[in-house]
Amino acid sequence: xxxxxxxxxxxxxxxxxxxxxxxxxxxxxxxxxxxxxxxxxxxxxxxxxxxxxxxxxxxxxxxxxxxxxxxxxxxxxxxxxxxxxxxxxxxxxxxxxxxxxxxxxxxxxxxxxxxxxxxxxxxxxxxxxxxxxxxxxxxxxxxxxxxxxxxxxxxxxxxxxxxxxxxxxxxxxxxxxxxxxxxxxxxxxxxxxxxxxxxxxxxxxxxxxxxxxxxxxxxxxxxxxxxxxxxxxxxxxxxxxxxxxxxxxxxxxxxxxxxxxxxxxxxxxxxxxxxxxxxxxxxxxxxxxxxxxxxxxxxxxxxxxxxxxxxxxxxxxxxxxxxxxxxxxxxxxxxxxxxxxxxxxxxxxxxxxxx
Amino acid sequence: xxxxxxxxxxxxxxxxxxxxxxxxxxxxxxxxxxxxxxxxxxxxxxxxxxxxxxxxxxxxxxxxxxxxxxxxxxxxxxxxxxxxxxxxxxxxxxxxxxxxxxxxxxxxxxxxxxxxxxxxxxxxxxxxxxxxxxxxxxxxxxxxxxxxxxxxxxxx
Numbered sequence: 001x002x003x004x005x006x007x008x009x010x011x012x013x014x015x016x017x018x019x020x021x022x023x024x025x026x027x028x029x030x031x032x033x034x035x036x037x038x039x040x041x042x043x044x045x046x047x048x049x050x051x052x053x054x055x056x057x058x059x060x061x062x063x064x065x066x067x068x069x070x071x072x073x074x075x076x077x078x079x080x081x082x083x084x085x086x087x088x089x090x091x092x093x094x095x096x097x098x099x100x101x102x103x104x105x106x107x108x109x110x111x112x113x114x115x116x117x118x119x120x121x122x123x124x125x126x127x128x129x130x131x132x133x134x135x136x137x138x139x140x141x142x143x144x145x146x147x148x149x150x151x152x153x154x155x156x157x158x159x160x161x162x163x164x165x166x167x168x169x170x171x172x173x174x175x176x177x178x179x180x181x182x183x184x185x186x187x188x189x190x191x192x193x194x195x196x197x198x199x200x201x202x203x204x205x206x207x208x209x210x211x212x213x214x215x216x217x218x219x220x221x222x223x224x225x226x227x228x229x230x231x232x233x234x235x236x237x238x239x240x241x242x243x244x245x246x247x248x249x250x251x252x253x254x255x256x257x258x259x260x261x262x263x264x265x266x267x268x269x270x271x272x273x274x275x276x277x278x279x280x281x282x283x284x285x286x287x288x289x290x291x292x293x294x295x296x297x298x299x300x301x302x303x304x305x306x307x308x309x310x311x312x313x314x315x316x317x318x319x320x321x322x323x324x325x326x327x328x329x330x331x332x333x334x335x336x337x338x339x340x341x342x343x344x345x346x347x348x349x350x351x352x353x354x355x
Numbered sequence: 356x357x358x359x360x361x362x363x364x365x366x367x368x369x370x371x372x373x374x375x376x377x378x379x380x381x382x383x384x385x386x387x388x389x390x391x392x393x394x395x396x397x398x399x400x401x402x403x404x405x406x407x408x409x410x411x412x413x414x415x416x417x418x419x420x421x422x423x424x425x426x427x428x429x430x431x432x433x434x435x436x437x438x439x440x441x442x443x444x445x446x447x448x449x450x451x452x453x454x455x456x457x458x459x460x461x462x463x464x465x466x467x468x469x470x471x472x473x474x475x476x477x478x479x480x481x482x483x484x485x486x487x488x489x490x491x492x493x494x495x496x497x498x499x500x501x502x503x504x505x506x507x508x509x510x511x
Contacts, residue, residue: 148427227402
């Protein structure tokens, strides 16, 4: 495949993490995510926790680090890419403004990227040596499952998306998080904790209603399941709850995955797609991966997950890769002053997609 | 309970939404008079129906988008097409622990005429509640579990 050899700097500040990355086509040269841990390690612990969500204080340092790790200078860059939405407006603005400034300073064109496009193409990231090699075959199904999103998308070409279904209330990852809180009292995030507890539990110990199986569409809903868990937990004494923690976690997780798989199954049948790309934080869950693989095999589909842990949650490398795909199709923003954030951006009516 | 408080038992999501819509009309009437913004603080446990309540408000405002949980993204915004309120901001402080993080959202800067702000988990910052109460018309709504299908809704 002939990917452009152009170097691209990408930035994502759509939620909690401040992210920057440098990519060459699909090859990831650096992928920096500024989390609380990196904050203390990299900056000698001098940052107060008040900076936790202040992207402004971190963005320049994160970009500098991404450039340094990739071993390049601004003069080497050909394009800039940035997430314009969806996300938290005050956070998005920080990334968008940083990229606009760089664009003006170095006369570089900007490729605006929808955050969800990034998650879709995170499955096709390659290392410096171009591995793993994964061929993109349109049309394919993208299944995006995270703390903020639950979406089934039919991808018919670069920048051509059809949302088949999404959540009408809570995201699947959010339900897992809140379930952890109800079962153990744990704080945010609780998804990884549920996964750990569930490994030792019986998924059929408690029967939860599997949401949205009778609606006939591809929408998701998890708020009712959360309430069902609440009432089971409330009916127990503290001792009972502690003794059944693993079973509660396993059964609750089972219900969520069952509904996700139910809809994925329907979407495969409905679209006839032969390839599935799964993105978002929940794709890190090993049981979920296994269940998706089993379903895909039974349907004769290939399935891809992000090839590295650092590509599962929010990151900028995926934004760079999605942007690199757009370079091929010449989806470039001519006037960087036209770039605006959109906190409710959706894949269905994609901005900046005209040639 | 003071004289202004209203107490109601809801036995369905529909009734919770209807309660929300009555509250919206009442708040609208006050805000129209002095062109201020409205703020509704929603209190109550996980699964009690705070998002359902907000869906009810959005329906009354003729918002076309589906109202989804703002827990992860902290803030969602919607455009309304009827009534005094034209813009709905939906906040969730669930994931925030420090007053400074809440300050960073700068909610007060959104208080313009025709704006309705709904805030879940405002219990985390009484300072925020006091601040917004000075600048807009506020209602504090408490939702409580009574049984799996019943909720007590109280406007304080």
